[in-house]
Amino acid sequence: MHRKFAALLCAAFIVGLSSGAALAGEVKGPPGTPDPTNPIPGTSGPTAAPAHANWFGAKLPVTYSDDGHTSSSNLGGYLVTSWLVPGRHVFSVRAQAKDGRIASDSVTAKVLPTPDPPVALVGAWTRTIDAAGAPKPKSPGNPSGTIPYSGTYRIVLDKRWLALKFPGTFMPSNPNRAFTNYIDWEPGPTKFHLQGAVSIKMLRLIDPFGGWLCFPGGPAADYTWSVSGNTLTLAPIGGKDACGVRGFLLAGSWTKAR
Numbered sequence: 001m002h003r004k005f006a007a008l009l010c011a012a013f014i015v016g017l018s019s020g021a022a023l024a025g026e027v028k029g030p031p032g033t034p035d036p037t038n039p040i041p042g043t044s045g046p047t048a049a050p051a052h053a054n055w056f057g058a059k060l061p062v063t064y065s066d067d068g069h070t071s072s073s074n075l076g077g078y079l080v081t082s083w084l085v086p087g088r089h090v091f092s093v094r095a096q097a098k099d100g101r102i103a104s105d106s107v108t109a110k111v112l113p114t115p116d117p118p119v120a121l122v123g124a125w126t127r128t129i130d131a132a133g134a135p136k137p138k139s140p141g142n143p144s145g146t147i148p149y150s151g152t153y154r155i156v157l158d159k160r161w162l163a164l165k166f167p168g169t170f171m172p173s174n175p176n177r178a179f180t181n182y183i184d185w186e187p188g189p190t191k192f193h194l195q196g197a198v199s200i201k202m203l204r205l206i207d208p209f210g211g212w213l214c215f216p217g218g219p220a221a222d223y224t225w226s227v228s229g230n231t232l233t234l235a236p237i238g239g240k241d242a243c244g245v246r247g248f249l250l251a252g253s254w255t256k257a258r
Contacts, residue, residue, distance in 0.1 A: 056202055065199030066216040077216030080184045080198040083160045086113040114159040117187035120227045124156045125254035134248050141244020146213055147176040153249060154257065161185060161198045163209075164249065170208040180209040183246075187225075191237070194221045194246070214243035221246070230256040 055064050055077075065077030079091075089111055094104040116122075134148040135141030151167025161182040168177030182198035197212035219242040226233050232254040241247025 054201055055199060063216075065197060075196070075215035075217040075219060077196065077199060080161075080196075081111045082114045082184070083198060083200055084111045086111055116159050117157060117192075118189060121157050121187055121192075121225060121232070124154060124257035125232050126152050126154050126257050127252060127254045128152045129249065135244040139244075141248075143214055144212060144245075146245050148245060148249060149177065155250070155254065157185075157187070162192075162194070164213075172205045178208060179211070181211060181213055182209065183213075190226070191222055191224050194223065194241075213246045213249075219243055223250070232256070 057063075057066065061076070063076040064079040081089075087110065088108055090106050090108050092104065092106040094102065096102050129148070129150060129152075131148040131150040137145040137147055149167055153167060154165040156163040156165070162185045163180050163182055165180040166176060166178055170178035182200070184195040184198050186193040186195075196215065196217040197210070199210060199216070201207075201210070203210040221241040221243065222237040223241075224235050224237060234250050234252065234254065236247050236251055241251065
């Protein structure tokens with residue numbers, strides 16, 4: 001439901017705007033809501049990113065956490081509410097056309113508590129991977145250009161997301177090292193569903209988290225999971241993850257982190 005809400009909210013302000021228009025959004029929640037944004041000085045013109053905007057786009061079509069991705073593929077970004085404090089939130093959108101026209105609107109919606117995942121899944125798990133067989137960057141199985149490195153990967157599973165951390169030390173000049181992707185997931189007793197990225201703020205090179213493995217909105221995949229002692233085993237249902245690089249990194253055995 002939250003995905004449809006976000007898509008409709010954005011579409012209402014894309015209609016009637018010429019190519020090159022800008023769209024920005026902000027989320028304001030009840031007391032206690034974490035503020036994941038950083039003030040970004042705005043400049044004049046459609047490419048300005050307003051301070052405290054959770055997302056910004058300057059290329060149509062625009063959806064939350066995405067900019068200019070084809071809407072026909074159904075892989076565009078969307079708003080995931082799992083990281084928000086339960087309660088009423090104000091979702092605001094402001095659009096500016098190339099000729100200076102501005103449209104804005106706000107919607108108040110209640111965010112329900114996110115269910116807790118199975119206890120056996122919760123926590124951190126590690127896995128050492130030889131990246132020699134990973135899908136090549138910009139190939140069909142790795143359209144985002146993700147560069148998998150050999151080394152120890154870490155996943156942290158909680159009710160907000162599945163967080164996948166790459167090995168190494170993070171440096172803005174080499175952002176694939178020690179970078180963390182937040183993946184939208186819906187865990188169940190023996191299976192879980194994966195979709196797209198959980199975007200909590202605009203992605204900048206200085207940030208060690210964010211982005212996506214294939215496309216902002218997916219593609220979707222379902223996995224089985226089982227825990228035996230300190231080992232977590234993940235396997236894509238059907239034998240293959242539609243996002244090849246995601247499947248390469250996740251499928252297999254993980255060890256409970258100490």
